[in-house]
Structure formats: C-alpha cells, structure tokens
Amino acid sequence: MTSAIDSASSRSTPPSWLPDVHITVAQLASGILEYYQRINSNEPFRLPYPANLQAAFDKMTLLSWHQGVTPPASVMDLLQLAEQPFEEWPITLTGAGVDPEESLLSYGRPNTTCEELGSLSGDVEGEIRETALVRAVMDKARAANAPDSYVAFRRLLIEHPTLTALALDERLATPELALLAGEVRQAYAEVPPEAIADGVVRTCAGCRGLVLPLDDDRTWVCVDATCPRPGKPGPTYPANEGVWWLRRELRTFITGPGRAELRIEQKVKKLGAPIHLWPDFDACDLSVFDERPWVADVKAWRNPIRLANHLKRRLFAVPPDADRAFIVIAHEQVKAQPRYLERLHRECPLVRPGERVVAVSESEFLKEVATRLETQA
Numbered sequence: 001m002t003s004a005i006d007s008a009s010s011r012s013t014p015p016s017w018l019p020d021v022h023i024t025v026a027q028l029a030s031g032i033l034e035y036y037q038r039i040n041s042n043e044p045f046r047l048p049y050p051a052n053l054q055a056a057f058d059k060m061t062l063l064s065w066h067q068g069v070t071p072p073a074s075v076m077d078l079l080q081l082a083e084q085p086f087e088e089w090p091i092t093l094t095g096a097g098v099d100p101e102e103s104l105l106s107y108g109r110p111n112t113t114c115e116e117l118g119s120l121s122g123d124v125e126g127e128i129r130e131t132a133l134v135r136a137v138m139d140k141a142r143a144a145n146a147p148d149s150y151v152a153f154r155r156l157l158i159e160h161p162t163l164t165a166l167a168l169d170e171r172l173a174t175p176e177l178a179l180l181a182g183e184v185r186q187a188y189a190e191v192p193p194e195a196i197a198d199g200v201v202r203t204c205a206g207c208r209g210l211v212l213p214l215d216d217d218r219t220w221v222c223v224d225a226t227c228p229r230p231g232k233p234g235p236t237y238p239a240n241e242g243v244w245w246l247r248r249e250l251r252t253f254i255t256g257p258g259r260a261e262l263r264i265e266q267k268v269k270k271l272g273a274p275i276h277l278w279p280d281f282d283a284c285d286l287s288v289f290d291e292r293p294w295v296a297d298v299k300a301w302r303n304p305i306r307l308a309n310h311l312k313r314r315l316f317a318v319p320p321d322a323d324r325a326f327i328v329i330a331h332e333q334v335k336a337q338p339r340y341l342e343r344l345h346r347e348c349p350l351v352r353p354g355e356r357v358v359a360v361s362e363s364e365f366l367k368e369v370a371t372r373l374e375t376q377a
C-alpha cells in the first residue's frame, strides 16, 4: 500500500523549534511500551509518566500548534489517539516511517508497529540480540560448546510461545535445554489476568500463542499480528496449573520470523538440500548447501520502510565462504502487502538484485534453491 504519509513532501523549511516527527513518533512508541510494562507489573501505577511518553506528548503539542490543529488534551488523550490508525489523527506525521492504516495500540495493548518503532535507535532487533537474556544464552551455549542447546532454545520459543508450567518443566529436563533452564524461565512470564476466564487460558492454533478478550469479554482474539491462522482456536489450559507466556519482545523478534525459518527449513529439506538453522551461534538465520553455502537472514518486519531503515544501519555480515547471501521476507508480510519488496528495494538499494545481499520473498528463495539443485544434478 502506498504511504500517503511517507510520500508527502514538506514544502518549506520547518522552524527550528519544531520537533522531528520521526523521533517524536519513536519516542511515543517507546514511552507506550514502557507505560504498559509498568501498568502490567503488579505494582500500582504512579505518576510521573515515563519520560519518553511525556516528551512525546509535549512534542505532539508543538506539532499540533504548528499544523493549526487541536493538540491532545492529556497523555491519556494521546494514548486514546494511539488506538486510531495514523490516517485518522488530526496531526500529520510526514516522515515518521509509518503507513496510514497502522496504529500503535491494538485491543488496548502495544502492537507490532509499536514494537518496531519503539526503540529510540530504531534498532530494536539489534538490541534483542544484545539483550542480556539472549546474550546469556548464547554465551552459555558457546562456553559449553553446545550449539544444539542454542538451537533448541530458539525452537522452543518459536514452537511454544504459550505452555503450561508442567510442559515447561518437561522441556527443561531434556539434555539440550537443561543447560539453559534458568535463562529459559526468564524468557517466559505468567499469563496476564485478563487471559483467564472460566478458570482456563485459551490459545490460538495458528501461532500457539494466547488469545485475549476484547472489551466485550466475549470475543477472543489472537494478539499476534503475523499469526498465519488467527481464527482457529487451540487447546485450553487450566489456569490453576500455571500457564506461561513468552515475553513480548521475544514474540515479536524471535517467534514471528522463526515461524518462517522453520517453514523454510522443512521445504528446503523436502527439496533435498542440506540446511542449518542459526549456524555458528546465530551468525545468520540459515545456511543452505554444505559447499559454497547460501546464507540468509529471515525478516518479518511489518513495514518495509522501517526494515529498509534498519538494513541501512545494520546489514548482516556475510561469511567469506558464502556463495550467495539473501534477506528473505516472510510469506505473511509479502501476502499482507503485495508491493512489500518493491518498496523495500526502492528504500534500500543495498539489497537490490545484483548486490552482495539480495532481498527476496520466501517463495523466490525456495525457487532459487530448487534451480541450483536442478543445475547441480
């Protein structure tokens, strides 16, 4: 979908006091993430608001004045606005890297857009890799020379974003995961109280995550924006036995792309080529063929402009022995936005065809693998 917000151009030099729209929206997203983290913790919320949220409110006020529209009356007012698609905001947000139909909150909770925008550096994914938890897992697995443990950790997070306390204990008793038991437990938190009704926790068959109630308390929805089958109910678990839910940032940056990674693994195996996931402790997401390997990073960003900005800052380092290198865009994203790759190539020439790293769709990648197998045969 073409972004009216991104393509509109400013016509005159803005005054020096006018806040940068991109930073303002990123600060708002970051402030919202922090605010919801605080209200979802068990302690009662106390003012002041998170600094980023307050700063975003002040800046939105300045932007409103400049544009001659009514500013949000309060931080709570701004949070209500965050539920609306950007095209319905009175404030125009040219240059913020958002699409008109996107919003920051869905069903009263921060969504993927908010997560993608929410780091001030814009480099959330990099931070995830640097996050204390994932780093601790990698260090521990590396020190024990246990790449299988690292792979088992990634698989668990992708295949089981929700699981019962008993199921988690069983997983942690396996030789691969026993090494990482402490870290795995930190990756999960208890399900939020609103997820429990009639003594049970409901799940989604499409992503194996939680479903949560809408305001009417009767409609239950999957909260994973990239869920392949959000309408299909999964198993229910008795709440009193303890149910765990993967932390949000891990769901966005590990579970989302991970589904595509596991799907590609299965299809490449079926084609008959050797494939390794997260080889060499996550040097890249996957590596196909043992000789002259092809390496790939799989991306499931909702918005191609934000992914382009991310790639411009942090394109993955291609191992010297790699024959070809790809950024593979997960099927869900290309399906949701048919012009995804076109927009990505336009915004980020570094990954156009002919470059060292080329961005392709999941199906294009599989077609390339099949072609190489045919010509090798």
Ligand SMILES: [Zn+2]
Binding pocket: 204, 205, 206, 207, 208, 209, 222, 223, 224, 227, 228, 229, 230
């Ligand atoms: Zn789902």
